Amino acid sequence: xxxxxxxxxxxxxxxxxxxxxxxxxxxxxxxxxxxxxxxxxxxxxxxxxxxxxxxxxxxxxxxxxxxxxxxxxxxxxxxxxxxxxxxxxxxxxxxxxxxxxxxxxxxxxxxxxxxxxxxxxxxxxxxxxxxxxxxxxxxxxxxxxxxxxxxxxxxxxxxxxxxxxxxxxxxxxxxxxxxxxxxxxxxxxx
Amino acid sequence: xxxxxxxxxxxxxxxxxxxxxxxxxxxxxxxxxxxxxxxxxxxxxxxxxxxxxxxxxxxxxxxxxxxxxxxxxxxxxxxxxxxxxxxxxxxxxxxxxxxxxxxxxxxxxxxxxxxxxxxxxxxxxxxxxxxxxxxxxxxxxxxxxxxxxxxxxxxxxxxxxxxxxxxxxxxxxxxxxxxxxxxxxxxxxxxxxxxxxxxxxxxxxxxxxxxxxxxxxxxxxxxxxxxxxxxxxxxxxxxxxxxxxxxxxxxxxxxxxxxxxxxxxxxxxxxxxxxxxxxxxxxxxxxxxxxxxxxxxxxxxxxxxxxxxxxxxxxxxxxxxxxxxxxxxxxxxxxxxxxxxxxxxxxxxxxxxxxxxxxxxxxxxxxxxxxxxxxxxxxxxxxxxxxxxxxxxxxxxxxxxxxxxxxxxxxxxxxxxxxxxxxxxxxxxxxxxxxxxxxxxxxxxxxxxxxxxxxxxxxxxxxxxxxxxxxxxxxxxxxxxxxxxxxxxxxxxxxxxxxxxxxxxxxxxxxxxxxxxxxxxxxxxxxxxxxxxxxxxxxxxxxxxxxxxxxxxxxxxxxxxxxxxxxxxxxxxxxxxxxxxxxxxxxxxxxxxxxxxxxxxxxxxxxxxxxxxxxxxxxxxxxxxxxxxxxxxxxxxxxxxxxxxxxxxxxxxxxxxxxxxxxxxxxxxxxxxxxxxxxxxxxxxxxxxxxxxxxxxxxxxxxxxxxxxxxxxxxxxxxxxxxxxxxxxxxxxxxxxxxxxxxxxxxxxxxxxxxxxxxxxxxxxxxxxxxxxxxxxxxxxxxxxxxxxxxxxxxxx
Numbered sequence: 001x002x003x004x005x006x007x008x009x010x011x012x013x014x015x016x017x018x019x020x021x022x023x024x025x026x027x028x029x030x031x032x033x034x035x036x037x038x039x040x041x042x043x044x045x046x047x048x049x050x051x052x053x054x055x056x057x058x059x060x061x062x063x064x065x066x067x068x069x070x071x072x073x074x075x076x077x078x079x080x081x082x083x084x085x086x087x088x089x090x091x092x093x094x095x096x097x098x099x100x101x102x103x104x105x106x107x108x109x110x111x112x113x114x115x116x117x118x119x120x121x122x123x124x125x126x127x128x129x130x131x132x133x134x135x136x137x138x139x140x141x142x143x144x145x146x147x148x149x150x151x152x153x154x155x156x157x158x159x160x161x162x163x164x165x166x167x168x169x170x171x172x173x174x175x176x177x178x179x180x181x182x183x184x185x186x187x188x189x190x
Numbered sequence: 191x192x193x194x195x196x197x198x199x200x201x202x203x204x205x206x207x208x209x210x211x212x213x214x215x216x217x218x219x220x221x222x223x224x225x226x227x228x229x230x231x232x233x234x235x236x237x238x239x240x241x242x243x244x245x246x247x248x249x250x251x252x253x254x255x256x257x258x259x260x261x262x263x264x265x266x267x268x269x270x271x272x273x274x275x276x277x278x279x280x281x282x283x284x285x286x287x288x289x290x291x292x293x294x295x296x297x298x299x300x301x302x303x304x305x306x307x308x309x310x311x312x313x314x315x316x317x318x319x320x321x322x323x324x325x326x327x328x329x330x331x332x333x334x335x336x337x338x339x340x341x342x343x344x345x346x347x348x349x350x351x352x353x354x355x356x357x358x359x360x361x362x363x364x365x366x367x368x369x370x371x372x373x374x375x376x377x378x379x380x381x382x383x384x385x386x387x388x389x390x391x392x393x394x395x396x397x398x399x400x401x402x403x404x405x406x407x408x409x410x411x412x413x414x415x416x417x418x419x420x421x422x423x424x425x426x427x428x429x430x431x432x433x434x435x436x437x438x439x440x441x442x443x444x445x446x447x448x449x450x451x452x453x454x455x456x457x458x459x460x461x462x463x464x465x466x467x468x469x470x471x472x473x474x475x476x477x478x479x480x481x482x483x484x485x486x487x488x489x490x491x492x493x494x495x496x497x498x499x500x501x502x503x504x505x506x507x508x509x510x511x512x513x514x515x516x517x518x519x520x521x522x523x524x525x526x527x528x529x530x531x532x533x534x535x536x537x538x539x540x541x542x543x544x545x546x547x548x549x550x551x552x553x554x555x556x557x558x559x560x561x562x563x564x565x566x567x568x569x570x571x572x573x574x575x576x577x578x579x580x581x582x583x584x585x586x587x588x589x590x591x592x593x594x595x596x597x598x599x600x601x602x603x604x605x606x607x608x609x610x611x612x613x614x615x616x617x618x619x620x621x622x623x624x625x626x627x628x629x630x631x632x633x634x635x636x637x638x639x640x641x642x643x644x645x646x647x648x649x650x651x652x653x654x655x656x657x658x659x660x661x662x663x664x665x666x667x668x669x670x671x672x673x674x675x676x677x678x679x680x681x682x683x684x685x686x687x688x689x690x691x692x693x694x695x696x697x698x699x700x701x702x703x704x705x706x707x708x709x710x711x712x713x714x715x716x717x718x719x720x721x722x723x724x725x726x727x728x729x730x731x732x733x734x735x736x737x738x739x740x741x742x743x744x745x746x747x748x749x750x751x752x753x754x755x756x757x758x759x760x761x762x763x764x765x766x767x768x769x770x771x772x773x774x775x776x777x778x779x780x781x782x783x784x785x786x787x788x789x790x791x792x793x794x795x796x797x798x799x800x801x802x803x804x805x806x807x808x809x810x811x812x813x814x815x816x817x818x819x820x821x822x823x824x825x826x827x828x829x830x831x832x833x834x835x836x837x838x839x840x841x842x843x844x845x846x847x848x849x850x851x852x853x854x855x856x857x858x859x860x861x862x863x864x865x866x867x868x869x870x871x872x873x874x875x876x877x878x879x880x881x882x883x884x885x886x887x888x889x890x891x892x893x894x895x896x897x898x899x900x901x902x903x904x905x906x907x908x909x910x911x912x913x914x915x916x917x918x919x920x921x922x923x924x925x926x927x928x929x930x931x932x933x934x935x936x937x938x939x940x941x942x943x944x945x946x947x948x949x950x951x952x953x954x955x956x957x958x959x960x961x962x963x964x965x966x967x968x969x970x971x972x973x974x975x976x977x978x979x980x981x982x983x984x985x986x987x
Binding site: 035036037038039040041042043045046047048063065066067068069070071072073074097111114122155157162163173177178179180181182183184186 | 517518520532583584585586630632634635636637638641642678680682683684685688701703705706708754755762811812813814815816818911912914
């Protein structure tokens with residue numbers, strides 16, 4: 001009788017020991033005590049600069065969002081444009097979270113078949129045409145021509161889609177893909 | 191045969207008293223409803239070589255017993271085996287309820303008068319039949335059968351249970367006595383349990399069951415395996431379900447080997463595969479699911495001591511509706527204004543981005559030992575690991591990378607002592623220790639939505655119930671929980687300042703990395719909870735229960751730390767480091783009647799929550815990619831008032847009707863506005879015809895009417911870059927009321943043993959109605975699921 005109680009007690013002790021051992025081993029295995037690694041999101045576009053050149057001079061539209069998904073809204077600036085003028089436009093994309101700033105424009109050029117800019121106009125901005133094309137002869141939009149109408153106010157929305165359907169009918173809905181940029185500039189045409 | 195049996199156990203101590211083992215135990219097993227006696231029940235005295243069978247008059251006798259505590263095991267062919275402890279100490283009369291799971295087809299309908307974790311709280315059990323009928327669904331879908339339980343869905347496959355208006359971290363899920371640690375904080379994080387793994391599922395509404403945790407402000411869902419009978423046997427069960435909607439199905443199988451010595455081993459496995467689900471008018475593209483589960487149970491139970499080892503594995507890969515992947519707020523506005531989803535592809539079984547893949551491992555070891563004249567000591571260690579991947583639509587080199595990769599590891603040690611030597615009075619005291627660590631994998635290349643953290647919990651509780659007399663039982667309990675969360679989190683400097691943390695939390699910065707700050711928030715929470723209530727048995731048929739529960743819940747990591755763009759939801763989610771514990775005071779009562787002809791239950795509740803934590807849309811933030819809706823966590827005071835009502839009537843022995851109604855009203859009392867995501871009132875009626883003579887034939891038609899939720903927070907006004915003006919973002923307006931019909935029929939057949947094969951055919955959303963549900967996060971994009979016809983085959987062997 002005594003032996004059996006002792007045996008039982010031993011058994012219990014063993015169970016408890018086994019349990020605590022297991023707990024210790026598992027704890028030490030899964031411990032991630034060290035400082036976590038910082039994540040700097042790659043391929044971020046912080047700055048979109050549109051340079052519009054005409055015989056009368058140069059105008060710039062810019063959207064700069066240095067904190068990315070952070071709370072600060074992009075800082076948008078737009079120069080005034082001249083009425084009834086055709087501008088030659090070019091787009092530059094930068095990642096200014098890095099120093100020196102990384103030029104994302106080159107990446108878009110290299111992967112031209114996977115990118116396309118879309119332009120949507122309003123008010124005194126009347127026409128836009130693509131001036132560049134990718135290897136398959138489809139538009140990219142890094143280079144384009146923009147025409148202004150009579151004096152007044154107008155707006156241009158520039159959308160960059162990554163991996164859109166190419167060719168497409170020129171609408172965002174048909175193009176699909178992921179939005180890398182969607183910015184609207186309100187401009188004064190004088 | 192009805193739901194419950196009463197076992198009247200009469201103790202007649204013999205004339206010769208003291209330590210002489212001459213006591214006699216006389217018991218009687220009686221049907222709860224018609225008072226008919228039950229013969230053929232086997233009664234074993236565990237740990238002793240005593241066994242008997244109840245006679246024609248339901249009586250059984252054991253002679254020559256010693257005074258002290260005995261454990262009886264009562265098994266009946268039509269009941270779940272039940273273990274009860276009785277104290278033999280002088281002339282005693284005691285009345286013990288047994289749950290009665292039927293093999294025959296008569297519905298097991300329960301009004302909450304079932305194996306109780308508490309005596310005074312509102313508790314309901316799901317019948318094995320209901321579990322079988324939902325074998326191909328999720329746990330949340332199965333629990334919806336219980337009045338007052340609804341669900342918060344992300345599509346058809348991600349289903350979170352909502353109890354009396356509350357969900358997420360306010361609901362504690364207990365899987366075989368292990369508290370699930372499966373990132374329940376997210377709205378698109380469904381419980382990682384296989385509904386087929388445990389056949390004993392019950393719901394305790396509210397925080398009254400403080401033994402399991404003090405923070406279950408919403409309630410506790412208890413999942414347990416059916417107890418194993420102490421005989422030499424080998425039995426199994428296999429169920430196959432095929433569904434038309436999703437064009438797939440699932441299979442689940444279990445095998446149990448038990449020995450007279452009390453040793454048992456049980457293995458269970460499930461596999462499920464569904465392709466794209468379908469709404470009445472279109473395919474819900476990318477809504478398939480692959481799910482597998484496995485569980486293994488080994489143990490030995492004896493009267494003096496017993497142990498159990500349990501392991502369960504659960505893996506699910508769930509597609510997220512393709513059309514719900516949106517780019518920015520204009521896409522959301524367009525989706526809300528459009529009646530059809532933006533992407534409809536052909537049916538496929540393939541799951542592509544966006545999707546989530548979750549794996550949960552759970553291991554448990556438990557041991558109990560009974561000390562004569564004292565009580566029972568139980569101790570348990572459990573280990574859990576939850577790994578969650580969320581894959582978004584990404585481009586370029588990152589296309590196949592997860593956007594979220596979290597690994598949550600938890601170790602818990604529990605111990606408790608139940609003092610039950612005194613008849614009519616049980617006291618249980620216990621302690622809990624828990625360590626949890628979360629690792630957010632940086633390989634995603636996406637800033638962490640939930641940071642790395644370590645969490646330490648320590649709890650102490652005492653609960654007691656006292657049987658004042660045969661009519662009154664009193665419950666009381668108190669609990670203390672300490673919780674510390676120690677996180678390492680990166681903040682963008684701009685966010686840090688926008689939140690005002692530079693003023694309030696400047697001391698937790700451990701490294702300044704230019705555009706980001708590494709911080710070390712450490713928060714301690716001291717939470718108290720308590721409960722008190724009574725159960726008054728007015729007469730044999732009528733019961734009255736009343737319970738007050740006070741509980742506190744510490745904020746979860748999502749409420750504290752969420753920060754950033756949740757890609758799959760296209761929303762910026764913002765937690766707040768200042769969030770404190772929320773405190774709930776809940777009053778609940780229920781009046782129940784249970785007779786052969788009819789019965790009802792009326793259960794009102796009032797839950798007043800101070801510092802209630804909620805997340806709601808608050809505006810938009812602009813980025814170069816467009817504007818994104820912002821969902822922010824905040825605290826307020828809230829009141830939830832509601833009622834769950836249930837009525838049944840057996841019109842004849844073959845025709846029965848059931849009627850359920852649940853209503854809850856949630857109000858933010860600080861602003862006097864409605865709370866977000868409160869389920870709409872719903873009213874369910876069903877009529878069932880059964881005929882045991884026709885192979886236990888059953889057919890039932892159910893009508894479910896869900897009212898329109900008329901109380902919701904105001905919509906928000908946002909600036910639409912596309913439209914260049916402020917527009918109302920119709921993000922809170924609930925959809926219209928809807929009405930669904932469903933049909934269920936089944937019959938059982940005899941192959942080898944009596945009624946060993948059950949065949950069932952069900953149709954949900956019978957009329958293929960187009961509808962959207964307020965508590966489905968995909969309601970902005972698509973209609974809910976259309977008709978689903980499913981066939982089930984259940985084979986017992």
